[in-house]
Amino acid sequence: MAVNKSDTGVPELSRRTFLADTGKVALGLAIGSVGLGLAGCSAKTVDSKAKQEAVPAWPWTYAKKLDPNAVAKLAYDGFYQGACCYAVANALLTELKNKVGFPFTQIPTDMFRYGEGGVVGWASLCGTLNGGSAVICLVTPKEVYGPIINELMGWYTETAFPLYVPEGKDKLVTSKSGSPLCHVSVTNWCKVSKAGAESKERAERCARLCGDVAKRVAEMLNDQADGKFAAAYKDPESVTGCMSCHGKTAMNNTRGKMTCVQCHTPHKIK
Secondary structure, eight states: OOOEEETTEEEOHHHHHHHHHHHHHHHHHHHHHHHHHHHHHHHHHHHHHHHHHHHOSSOOOOOOOOOOOHHHHHHHHHHHHHHHHHHHHHHHHHHHHTOOOOTTTGGGGGGGGGTTTTTTTTTOOOOHHHHHHHHHHHHHHHHHHHHHHHHHHHHHHHHHHHOOOTTTTTOOOOOOOSBBBBBHHHHHHHHHOOOTSHHHHHHHHHHHHHHHHHHHHHHHHHHHHHTTTOOOOOOOHHHHHHHHHHHHTTTTTOOOOOOGGGGOOOOOOO
């Protein structure tokens, strides 16, 4: 290090040397800070990975029962944010996030937007059933989710919807679908109500239907948690009669549980 002597004989740093050496020290501190920052990022990464690994195996525990009326309100409102499938799944999962927290907080409910209008407008499986069934399956094992979802599907086909009435609004005309298909459900309601399939009235009907289905799912999951869920739905004769010939024990040329005569003309056995 270059030094100069003052008039007193005491060595002193030249200005240029002092600035240069100060810059080296600053650079060293900066490098040390970066190193510490990287170490911090590494720790966060490890911590994040540990949390990921802590996510429980399926099925997740239905740890706390939900308020069916609160779920219905969330689902009704959710329809106007992301349509039917999202509305029901989001309502149930939002309540689970609020009451239980992790691991339900790990699910992005926007993933259920695909189910709108029977899967991106194809009018196949009603989005309310799609979203509701996903949540049922999430929190119940195989031997349980089957009977509960089957009950939900059967209940849907035999119930006159909508039942849910938002605060401050009047009741709407109701209709039975006889089918879990969006196409049939909407068409039957439009015939009774005289409203168009793309009308605000039909949208309001489907929003209320979201409330109905979400509420029913919460009720059944609560019953299952209490050990008192009991399936009540039985396949109608329009299904069992047709399947006695066309099912796996005879002709074995079709499968399903939907009412056959909505689309097929019944015929006599020869």
